[in-house]
Amino acid sequence: MTTPTLHPVRFDAPLVNPSPSGLYGVTTWTNDAVPRWLASGVQVRPHNFGGESAFGVWAASWCGDPGDELKDGDRPDPETTPFDPITVWAFDSCDPTPGSQEEVRLRVRQNMRLLEQVAVEREIAARLIADAPAGPAPADLVSALGHLEAELAKTNTTGFIHASAGVAAAASAANLVIRTGSTLKTPLGHTWVFGGGYVDGLGKALIATSPTFGWRDEVAVRETISAENNEFIAIAERSVVVGWETAVATAWLT
Template identity: 45%
Template sequence: MTAPSTYLPVQYDAPPVNPPTDGLYLAATMLDRTGPDRLLSGVDIWSMNCATGWGTWDVEPCADPGVDDLKDGERASVLTTFAPLTVWGYDQCDPTEDPAEITARALQNVRLHEQNLVETHFATRILADAGAPTAAADLVAAIGELEVQIGDAAIPGVIHLSRRYAAALDAAGVIVGSGPIPRTRLGTALAFGSGYDVVLGTTLVATGPVTVFRSEIFQQDTLSPDENLRAAIAERTVVASYECLATAVEIGGTP
């Protein structure tokens, strides 16, 4: 009988797995565009949900309205253009490798890591737009403060925060409901992003509705005779955007 030590290792091709189903992409409206990539110059959001043309009026018909009581208002201004991000995946092997295998691996790389990369990019934008964060004593107080700001804006809000807080909010009974999107009791969506932690840290940012635009995936393989390898890339353009509101709260920050 052959000794076990002389056996060759079992060769197992691990199947491709799906990326996480939480975070920014779960809470956002996803718009996948076909045709030429027109996202390279970014996206401008013209919102119908952030205007100032609303208020109350004295029911006394002969009341003299003050200057501040006149019925007027402004349409929402267009926020600074949301910048595009190119996300890519890469793989290489020797020229005898099946090009389809190399391309499939490049596609899987971009598929798995796209959302994290976009979250990190988007976190930088919303943190800058939110300005100096308000201080909150703890995590639950931070959620409460942000929900006040969302309520004042009268829009469906999204709270962007690190995945590190998901277990604590669940234990505190903040996350309720059985739908796919984690929500507070008031229905605010919680986007627990893996890519948020490196930028946001202990800061939580609330925005209005979020839309993510994505181009088609461009893929190509090429042969490099000088290096004796075949390489493949897969990439797409992504723009993450929001409407109306950007406000931040820092847990344990200085009042």
């Protein structure tokens, strides 16, 4: 008598939501209906930083000769380097039966939901390091954050601290994380951005920036049938730009 072959029961894992931490949750998004910026990116014009050369403390006597004391200066250069668009995509394929087609569409959209933010964080990490001024010698986490908060304090603004998700546990253990609703703050009220893409992208670097702005189009799902391979194919994609007004400071961990 032949023993029947028993196949395992198939169970489709339920869809999960993306992590609320990371860059996307704290970015101010502008969803343009017609994204004209796709080809050349976005150039952010500074209004809150770079005005040090047009500010001063009056040192001449009140009623005397002002001498070389002049109240003048230069406006910050508006011609900043544009932030380039990033195109992210997801692919899936299966047989062309109606049920399989629906599964393929579901899979590409879910892959986009879960993987997009991490990919964008990883892509912009190099720009973060390039834009931010070089920091002091590598130090422990408390000293590194102290340097970043001091540099942000000089601007009299609150900003973002971009760091690898691997730093979050150490920051919490050192009482450097204060939860405010769904947002994580530093002792002086700056926003922690613990990104999954920063694990590889930033490594041991911590970058302080002004708040981030984002532009993105809707996710487009394009599909086709490959008759010669008897396949239904779908690709989900969108383009994204994330930028900031200024990168304030860098600190490195030992």
